[in-house]
Amino acid sequence: DAGVTQSPTHLIKTRGQQVTLRCSPISGHKSVSWYQQVLGQGPQFIFQYYEKEERGRGNFPDRFSARQFPNYSSELNVNALLLGDSALYLCASSFGGTGTEAFFGQGTRLTVV
Amino acid sequence: GESVGLHLPTLSVQEGDNSIINCAYSNSASDYFIWYKQESGKGPQFIIDIRSNMDKRQGQRVTVLLNKTVKHLSLQIAATQPGDSAVYFCAEISNQAGTALIFGKGTTLSVSS
Numbered sequence: 001d002a003g004v005t006q007s008p009t010h011l012i013k014t015r016g017q018q019v020t021l022r023c024s025p026i027s028g029h030k031s032v033s034w035y036q037q038v039l040g041q042g043p044q045f046i047f048q049y050y051e052k053e054e055r056g057r058g059n060f061p062d063r064f065s066a067r068q069f070p071n072y073s074s075e076l077n078v079n080a081l082l083l084g085d086s087a088l089y090l091c092a093s094s095f096g097g098t099g100t101e102a103f104f105g106q107g108t109r110l111t112v113v
Numbered sequence: 114g115e116s117v118g119l120h121l122p123t124l125s126v127q128e129g130d131n132s133i134i135n136c137a138y139s140n141s142a143s144d145y146f147i148w149y150k151q152e153s154g155k156g157p158q159f160i161i162d163i164r165s166n167m168d169k170r171q172g173q174r175v176t177v178l179l180n181k182t183v184k185h186l187s188l189q190i191a192a193t194q195p196g197d198s199a200v201y202f203c204a205e206i207s208n209q210a211g212t213a214l215i216f217g218k219g220t221t222l223s224v225s226s
Contacts, residue, residue, distance in 0.1 A: 042204075102159070107156045
């Protein structure tokens, strides 16, 4: 079975642009979460979706938004990119919405110049 | 083997030694904890988890210990191998944020032959 897949793997954008990152969870998993990891730090929670509904939101500005589709895949959108948005964006999938094993994808490395 | 009581950002061991990585978690209400291994350029890899109704859980070459009294978590790796070299993170589930994973400070484990 395929693990969590994310696309693209790398991306370079200019300040002010918008970006869309994509995630496909493990087959059968209904929950997708997004995390931002800047160099040298642990991942920081951005969003969680379960059964297509937002279950949680971290301390990120409204420039960050996400959604989950009927097939449980998900997109993370970031508008008006800032240099500080440069990071590894990770997607994690889990079967349930509460306290279950979460498995991460390889991430999308976003560089804002 | 190496044994530390406090979190250290780096830990260096010899191949074959036992390693102990420590983590202090923040929320006394957290009831689920996961250890992740992250290699350079990759997403976090699930190692082992433990629920708050347990104080010890064993996997293949790894053991997690939970001390709820002092909000402390440790990961023990037996017979450490060069392939164990990575950054290790503990994570807790914070139900206050919709089951988001809250990551602790990572520990970089370096294993020399």
